Amino acid sequence: MLPEKILNVLKSILPQTKGPISLHEPCFAGNEWKYVKECLDTGWVSSVGKFVDRFENMLAEYTGAKRAVAMVNGTAALYIALKYAGVSPNDEVLLPALTFVATANAVSYCQAVPHFVDSEENTLGMAPYKLFDYLKKHVEIRKSGCYNPKTGRRIKAVIPMHTFGHPVDLDPLFEVCQSFHLEMVEDAAESVGSFYKKKHTGNWGKLSLFSFNGNKIITTGGGGAIITNDESLAEMAKHLTTTAKVPHKWEFYHDQHGYNFRMPNINAAMGCAQLEQLPIFLEKKRCLAEHYRHAFKDIDGIDFFTEPDFAQSNYWLNTLLLNETSAHEKDTVLEITNNHGIQTRPSWTLMHKLPMYQDCPRMDLSVAENLETRLINIPSSARLGEPYAEA
Amino acid sequence: MLPEKILNVLKSILPQTKGPISLHEPCFAGNEWKYVKECLDTGWVSSVGKFVDRFENMLAEYTGAKRAVAMVNGTAALYIALKYAGVSPNDEVLLPALTFVATANAVSYCQAVPHFVDSEENTLGMAPYKLFDYLKKHVEIRKSGCYNPKTGRRIKAVIPMHTFGHPVDLDPLFEVCQSFHLEMVEDAAESVGSFYKKKHTGNWGKLSLFSFNGNKIITTGGGGAIITNDESLAEMAKHLTTTAKVPHKWEFYHDQHGYNFRMPNINAAMGCAQLEQLPIFLEKKRCLAEHYRHAFKDIDGIDFFTEPDFAQSNYWLNTLLLNETSAHEKDTVLEITNNHGIQTRPSWTLMHKLPMYQDCPRMDLSVAENLETRLINIPSSARLGEPYAEA
Numbered sequence: 196m197l198p199e200k201i202l203n204v205l206k207s208i209l210p211q212t213k214g215p216i217s218l219h220e221p222c223f224a225g226n227e228w229k230y231v232k233e234c235l236d237t238g239w240v241s242s243v244g245k246f247v248d249r250f251e252n253m254l255a256e257y258t259g260a261k262r263a264v265a266m267v268n269g270t271a272a273l274y275i276a277l278k279y280a281g282v283s284p285n286d287e288v289l290l291p292a293l294t295f296v297a298t299a300n301a302v303s304y305c306q307a308v309p310h311f312v313d314s315e316e317n318t319l320g321m322a323p324y325k326l327f328d329y330l331k332k333h334v335e336i337r338k339s340g341c342y343n344p345k346t347g348r349r350i351k352a353v354i355p356m357h358t359f360g361h362p363v364d365l366d367p368l369f370e371v372c373q374s375f376h377l378e379m380v381e382d383a384a385e386s387v388g389s390f391y392k393k394k395h396t397g398n399w400g401k402l403s404l405f406s407f408n409g410n411k412i413i414t415t416g417g418g419g420a421i422i423t424n425d426e427s428l429a430e431m432a433k434h435l436t437t438t439a440k441v442p443h444k445w446e447f448y449h450d451q452h453g454y455n456f457r458m459p460n461i462n463a464a465m466g467c468a469q470l471e472q473l474p475i476f477l478e479k480k481r482c483l484a485e486h487y488r489h490a491f492k493d494i495d496g497i498d499f500f501t502e503p504d505f506a507q508s509n510y511w512l513n514t515l516l517l518n519e520t521s522a523h524e525k526d527t528v529l530e531i532t533n534n535h536g537i538q539t540r541p542s543w544t545l546m547h548k549l550p551m552y553q554d555c556p557r558m559d560l561s562v563a564e565n566l567e568t569r570l571i572n573i574p575s576s577a578r579l580g581e582p583y584a585e586a
Numbered sequence: 587m588l589p590e591k592i593l594n595v596l597k598s599i600l601p602q603t604k605g606p607i608s609l610h611e612p613c614f615a616g617n618e619w620k621y622v623k624e625c626l627d628t629g630w631v632s633s634v635g636k637f638v639d640r641f642e643n644m645l646a647e648y649t650g651a652k653r654a655v656a657m658v659n660g661t662a663a664l665y666i667a668l669k670y671a672g673v674s675p676n677d678e679v680l681l682p683a684l685t686f687v688a689t690a691n692a693v694s695y696c697q698a699v700p701h702f703v704d705s706e707e708n709t710l711g712m713a714p715y716k717l718f719d720y721l722k723k724h725v726e727i728r729k730s731g732c733y734n735p736k737t738g739r740r741i742k743a744v745i746p747m748h749t750f751g752h753p754v755d756l757d758p759l760f761e762v763c764q765s766f767h768l769e770m771v772e773d774a775a776e777s778v779g780s781f782y783k784k785k786h787t788g789n790w791g792k793l794s795l796f797s798f799n800g801n802k803i804i805t806t807g808g809g810g811a812i813i814t815n816d817e818s819l820a821e822m823a824k825h826l827t828t829t830a831k832v833p834h835k836w837e838f839y840h841d842q843h844g845y846n847f848r849m850p851n852i853n854a855a856m857g858c859a860q861l862e863q864l865p866i867f868l869e870k871k872r873c874l875a876e877h878y879r880h881a882f883k884d885i886d887g888i889d890f891f892t893e894p895d896f897a898q899s900n901y902w903l904n905t906l907l908l909n910e911t912s913a914h915e916k917d918t919v920l921e922i923t924n925n926h927g928i929q930t931r932p933s934w935t936l937m938h939k940l941p942m943y944q945d946c947p948r949m950d951l952s953v954a955e956n957l958e959t960r961l962i963n964i965p966s967s968a969r970l971g972e973p974y975a976e977a
Contacts, residue, residue: 223626231622231852235614240807240856241800267658267808270846296829296840303843409632409850416631416850417658438687445920447934449687452694452942455661459800459807461622462850465631529836543838551843 197496198527201515204490205537208483209574215536219512220576221414223465225472230464242437244460246467251420253470254405258395260422262429265458265466266436269384269406269419273301275436275456276402276421277352279428280378282307286351287343287556289377291321292545293563294356298382299546302354310343310350311547311557314566317503319514320363321355322562327371329558334375341375346556352378357386357396359572360412360511361502365391365399380404384419387412388477388509397422402432407462412476412511412577413469415462477509479580484510486580487573496521510575517569528571542570588887589918592906595881596928599874600965606927610903611967612805614856616863621855633828635851637858642811644861645796649786651813653820656849656857657827660775660797660810664692666827666847667793667812668743670819671769673698677742678734678947680768682712683936684954685747689773690937693745701734701741702938702948705957708894710905711754712746713953718762720949725766732766737947743769748777748787750963751803751902752893756782756790771795775810778803779868779900788813793823798853803867803902803968804860806853868900870971875901877971878964887912901966908960919962933961 209216234240247265254263266272282288284306290298292311299309312329315322334350335342341350353372355363365381372379381403383389386396397403402425407418423429439453458466484501491499498516502508517525525541532539545567546552547560600607625631638656645654657663673679675697681689683702690700703720706713725741726733732741744763746754756772763770772794774780777787788794793816796802798809814820830844849857875892882890889907893899908916916932923930936958937943938951 220629221631223629223631227626228623231626232619234807235618235622235856238611238614239800240612240614240805242808243800268846296831296838296844297846300829300843300845409630409634414631416625416852417633417846417848438691440687444924445931447687447931449935449940449942452691453687454691455659455688455808457808459853461807461856462852465626465852533835540836540838544840549840551840 197521197524198531200494201497201528202531202535202537204494205532205573208486208490209537209579215538216574217576218538218540218572218574219410221409222472222476222577226468227465230468231461234461234464240461241459242457244463246460246463247458250463250466250470253467254420254422257470257473258397258422260398261424261426262422264421264429264432264436265463266419266421266456267458268417269404269408270297270301271454271456272404272419272421273297273380273382274304275432275454276380276404277301277305277307279432280352280380280401282351285348287346287348288352288354289326289350290354291356291563292547292557292560293319293358293542293566294382294546295384295543296546296549297384298354298356299552307351308348309546309552309555311555311560313558313560314563316562316566318363319358319361319500319566321368323364323367323371327374330371330375336376341377343556350377352380354380354382356382356384357389359514360385360389360509361500362386362389362391362396362506362508364503364505369399385411385511386509388473390507392505398424401425402428407466412480412509413466413473415458415466415469418458418462418466476577479577480510480575483575483580484513487513491515512572513575515571515573516566517571519569522568525568525571538574540572542567588912588915589922591885592888592919593922593926593928595885596923596964599877599881600928600970606929607965607970608967609929609931609963609965610801612800613863613867613968617859618856621859622852625852625855631852632850633848635854637851637854638849641854641857641861644858645811645813648861648864649788649813651789652815652817653813655812655820655823655827656854657810657812657847658849659808660795660799661688661692662845662847663795663810663812664688664771664773665695666823666845667771667791667795668692668696668698670823671743671771671792673742676739678737678739679743679745680717680741681745682747682954683938683948683951684710684749684933684957685773685937686775686934687937687940688775689745689747690943698742699739700937700943700946702946702951704949704951705954707953707957709754710749710752710891710957712759714755714758714762718765721762721766727767732768734947741768743771745771745773747773747775748780750905751776751780751900752891753777753780753782753787753897753899755894755896760790776802776902777900779864781898783896789815792816793819798857803871803900804857804864806849806857806860809849809853809857867968870968871901871966872971874966874971875904878904882906903963904966906962906964907957908962913959916959916962929965931963933958
């Protein structure tokens, strides 16, 4: 019965269309074509161009961070952010078990080891107090930092991830980092437009990153960016991701192992147009979330996830949480909705259940494991928040 | 005198324009608008979409390789190609000292060590016979492969690079690889449209890669691709570069450390339009090269580089070689031409002169070192090969 009820609520909120309704699709209703066409007309399509600079400036201004550095995608941005947070080979890095695989992969690219942290239900993100207790019991503070005595490895950094765009509880996490000499790098891939206590996510990390993949709230096709309030880190990140070429009118001299991670101008052009529309997207997405909240509130056996008090979420992906007693119906809900052309999705497989990460250190992950059995994402595109959806 | 003569020849060939004439700029005279707009209109801008598939099929068909896998850039493609050629941490990889830094960087990303090889003047690429003699003298063949007894490391692969689009002498290099149990990975970043003995470059390597950066003969803004004649390697490369996600209608399960290296659909859309125009670009570029060859042939102290007999080059970047006796005028040539709005460029700094590669193993590099003192690239855009340039 519950799966049918959920399907019916979704049908009542979502527009009647012939084709399937996807989880999240982009909306190009602004200056995308104008700016992209400008790139094609002028020939400036690649890694140098005014839209890259403009996009970076717009991002910095919108988020309130000092600097933004545009990159080829969020994974690359996280990798570079971790490097400049000082993550070295054989370090451990704390990150949620409940995240997209890129968070853990970026740690691996540093030849470091993920160390998995539990989540809390009110944010779907890292649980700060549980983490504090865990570290207090299980780590050693030495002169050179925080150590995991079981593995002998240094624990260098913490990567909170703003799950589905909902801000984690950053203040206590920041305190945990201070207490245990850990650097924070926010994986804000999903949280462009999300604020924690009136300040944009990404401002707590030494460096933080966004993703502009096609499924995100704003997209550049593929793309990402680092934001930071440290000017010199931004300069270094820009240098490193543009092959570490030393500026010269014609000489090709590179002063370190660099990367080719710069966002192309044509992708940045889309980004500028998308960022112009972000306030509209946010309004529509919050409107859709409000419709969902209202429609699901009388359905027993299920909760519609809403932002915690300290947060203003972009509601990137709307989320249903089945109650414990109805968790066994998750697969039926997924089947019935997808079969009716309404795309829904379960949680990512938790990181410690993937073959390449199953032997990584971890704390008790019971909340994340419980959330994994109950979590379902439902369609969340901005266009679905139009007035016509107010049926 | 020579610098002025060179300037005058360039002026006689190149159109009189107000703005500077760059070394290489893209040309978007085909279906770029149409295809890119289709992406925006349909919302398919990201890492899944019909243009990615179409671009891969077009590339495979054009090059005669069995499969192409589109990626975010040529550097990423080379890194993945090296991985699937079996390059492991602490291996050595043979590559020319005269190359763009990305060739060496991709080796570093594998935690392997570049081992630098000399060039030959008739191709500007790797010198096969000199390499053969060097390996004969300096390596040991053991059961598990070719070893460098000086460093104790295995030498796993050879990366010939088709400098400025001009094919290296692939047959003898292929024999060297056979003789010494080395895998070949062609860095064909610059040689889309270049043929060796009637067959497209990239078909000798176990895997090979192209770049579609903004300065290349065809561009996707930023982009690259692997080509290979091994279907299973292509499948593995595609899987690895799309986060190693195991296909499922909703589950997120990844079976290994993957990468986010897929080319976005909007960039592939440009690539399709560009590839359609490649025959025209090639014709124009070869026409420009012929103008240059003719105009420079009576200037003493300088040679215009022309393709060797076995090759049909795309003439991506046209190249002047100063004679030994006029090499000291190189900087003056660069100054005077750039000051007159004609962009020219010297050789890349040789790899073993960069701080991060100065301690890498290398053979005698006297030819590359000599070429570095004499080499100048001159404007090469396809549009410059229009009939109006036949002044």
